[in-house]
Amino acid sequence: MKLLKQILCVSKTTWLQSYKRSYASRNILKLSERGMYQDMFPNTAGSEILDLLNKAPQCVYAGFDPTANSLHVGNLLVIINLLHWQRGGHDVIALLGGATGYIGDPSGRSTDRIALHSEVIQDNVNCIKNNLETVFENHKKYIWRKDESKLKPIKVVNNESWYRGIDSIQFVSDIGRNFRMGTMLLKQSVQSRINSEIGMSFTEFAYQIFQSYDWLHLLKEYNCRFQIGGSDQMGNISAGHELISRTTKKSVYGLTLPLVTTEEGDKFGKSAGNAVWLDAKKTSPYGLYQFFIRTKDSEVENLLKLFTFYSVGEIQDIMFKHKQHPEQRYPQTCLADQLTTLVHGIKCLNIFRRGIRASNESNRSDIQQRREVSGHA
Numbered sequence: 001m002k003l004l005k006q007i008l009c010v011s012k013t014t015w016l017q018s019y020k021r022s023y024a025s026r027n028i029l030k031l032s033e034r035g036m037y038q039d040m041f042p043n044t045a046g047s048e049i050l051d052l053l054n055k056a057p058q059c060v061y062a063g064f065d066p067t068a069n070s071l072h073v074g075n076l077l078v079i080i081n082l083l084h085w086q087r088g089g090h091d092v093i094a095l096l097g098g099a100t101g102y103i104g105d106p107s108g109r110s111t112d113r114i115a116l117h118s119e120v121i122q123d124n125v126n127c128i129k130n131n132l133e134t135v136f137e138n139h140k141k142y143i144w145r146k147d148e149s150k151l152k153p154i155k156v157v158n159n160e161s162w163y164r165g166i167d168s169i170q171f172v173s174d175i176g177r178n179f180r181m182g183t184m185l186l187k188q189s190v191q192s193r194i195n196s197e198i199g200m201s202f203t204e205f206a207y208q209i210f211q212s213y214d215w216l217h218l219l220k221e222y223n224c225r226f227q228i229g230g231s232d233q234m235g236n237i238s239a240g241h242e243l244i245s246r247t248t249k250k251s252v253y254g255l256t257l258p259l260v261t262t263e264e265g266d267k268f269g270k271s272a273g274n275a276v277w278l279d280a281k282k283t284s285p286y287g288l289y290q291f292f293i294r295t296k297d298s299e300v301e302n303l304l305k306l307f308t309f310y311s312v313g314e315i316q317d318i319m320f321k322h323k324q325h326p327e328q329r330y331p332q333t334c335l336a337d338q339l340t341t342l343v344h345g346i347k348c349l350n351i352f353r354r355g356i357r358a359s360n361e362s363n364r365s366d367i368q369q370r371r372e373v374s375g376h377a
């Protein structure tokens, strides 16, 4: 709710009028209600954003660096956010960091990343592309229940394609000139590293320039005025905003998503300390399903809002049902069902359901047998 106010900065009546007028902005209302956004940049842009969304469908992007050969559950929040924009009728771009993967984003890290070989980067890019396309396809086939033609296809681009043709001297001379050292040094990702014993390499220090240039490129190519990213991306997003303000007359806007943590304060998405992967070879579909089934009662409502497409009203109904029969773990089942479908499709879900039914039945007949043996039938 706090964010809804922040995002809109308009009176309730103006908002309601706009809400009725525009289909596109409807989605933003829903996303804010769900606690989907942590921050926006510039932080006073609420009414400008609303105006743009009211006027016409917008273009939004988020990037994924190929740091591993699969995305993980932690990446799902950004992916689901992109899908919400797609459902709202907007143009969506998922960017693969085939070039930025060579540099390494220092955000949220305490040490430099180990440089990856080009074959590894290429392989990771292919795997991540496959993860994304599978999720987008599963969403369209099994979760979006309306006319498929209403969903504009999500573009998947690789930033390697535009850096390939850029001359490095030209790049430093043309683009580098727009970055001020003072501002770059103030970024949280730099501050947290620069005074540490290990420090930070120039390579990682320069990362913000590349993410900024990506946005400028996508703005020119696709009129992409929105960028979304994880909670640690504000530094890179604001750097992009600055580059674009200096070099074009267009306004652009960044939105970051909340950091999801468990009750114990750990980053969400780990099981016994290991990442839960989207690739079925790294985490089995059943492992992913079980990960969500194990969600604590105290955390499940928030996760339903952030990670599923149930409306807020439907989530209230799910939670109501839960209060009556907590032992059935109904919200956990809704969460696990929808996310397993999104990541692995409907087939494996049907297998789990059959398996669970069979195991419940065999448990029941075991209990029955034991009762009969002990004379309690």
Ligand SMILES: N[C@@H](Cc1ccc(O)cc1)C(=O)O
Residues within 6 Å of the ligand: 062, 063, 064, 065, 095, 097, 100, 105, 159, 210, 211, 212, 214, 215, 229, 230, 233, 236
């Ligand atoms: N830096 C982002 C990934 C990214 C890469 C390139 C971009 O243009 C945008 C985002 C991250 O690590 O999550």
